[in-house]
Amino acid sequence: MGRLTDAIKHLLIINVLFFIATQLYGDMMYQWFSLWFPKNENFGLWQILSHMFMHGGFWHIMFNMYALWAFGSPLEQMWGRNKFFFFYFSAGLGAALIHTGVNYYHFNEGMSELLxxxxxxxxxxxxxRLPRDLVKAQYFEFLDFYDAYNTPAVGASGAIYGILVAFGMSYPNSELFLMFIPVPVKAKYFIPVLIGLDLFSGVTGYSMFGQGIAHFAHIGGALFGFLMMWYWKKNQFNDNRWD
Structure with missing residues (x-):
């Protein structure tokens, strides 16, 4: 953690520009650039990439961009710019794939029951097309089906979870100082616990971090990050830089 590296600088700029545009144009930006369910009329192929630059609010982008800088900087210094870009976007695409796959499961299950x-x-x-509050109050058993179709995904979190896994595997004994824990915690302990909490929330529907979080996108980013790191280390590919 330290200096602002090249890839992270460009990612920060693009994310901030998207956030400013979202504040100016609101619903139009969410309609065009969020990741919608493929059967939704708002879906476009470009959203598989563009949703990584969209955020739902100030604190959402702040936490994501801080994590990108804090955990991504040492990885880019080790890997080089191009390799960091490849890893980052691969983890983000993996997050979109897992998130969409889980939505397909909920959608098909609900569709079968309704038919x-x-x-x-x-x-x-x-x-x-019903209001979500009405569905939640009167048809709660179909809420996952409804949300899979109607709720778009936004944020860099999936890609950043891949970065977290790569950081934990590369610097397992780094001590992290977290504002909600009074003592430093090593990365090899904190990061698996964080991913475990996401898995628990995704499976049970009970979230410690609030509502509207795409937990399986986090899991997808972490999974793809782990698989890439495992493959790179196994094949000594991790020692090669792509500048």
């Missing part, structure tokens, strides 16, 4: 009750496609489309 079994005798509803037809037009009636299901009308159901998907």
């Amino acid at each position: 079994s009750t005798g509803l037809v496609d037009d009636q299901i489309q009308n159901f998907l």
Whole structure:
């Protein structure tokens, strides 16, 4: 952690520009650049990449960009700019893949149950247009189905979870000073616990970090980050720089 490296500088600039544009143009930015469910009419292929630069609010982008700088800087210094870019976007794409796969599961499960009750496609489309509060209050058993279709994903968190895993595997004994823990915690302990909490929240639906978090995107980014690091270390590819 220290100086602002080249790849991270460019990522910070692009994220901030997207955030400013979102403050100016609001719903249009979310409609065009968030990651929507592929069956949703708002979905576009470019969103697989563009959603990584979208954020839901000031603290969302602040925490993500701080983590990008704090944990990504030593990795870029070790790997070089191009290799860091490759890892970052690969983890982000992996996060989008896992997140979308879980949404497909919830969507198909809910669709099958609704069709079994005798509803037809037009009636299901009308159901998907209902206000979320009404669905949550009266049709809670179909909330995952509803959210899979209607709730877009935004944020760099999936890519950053890949960065966290890479940092933990590269610098396992680094001591992290966290504002909510009064003593330093080694990366090899903190990062697996953080991922475990996301897995718990994704499976149970109970989140310690608030609502509206794409927990399986975090898991996907961490998983792809782990697989890349494991493969690189196994093949001694991790020793090569891409400047």
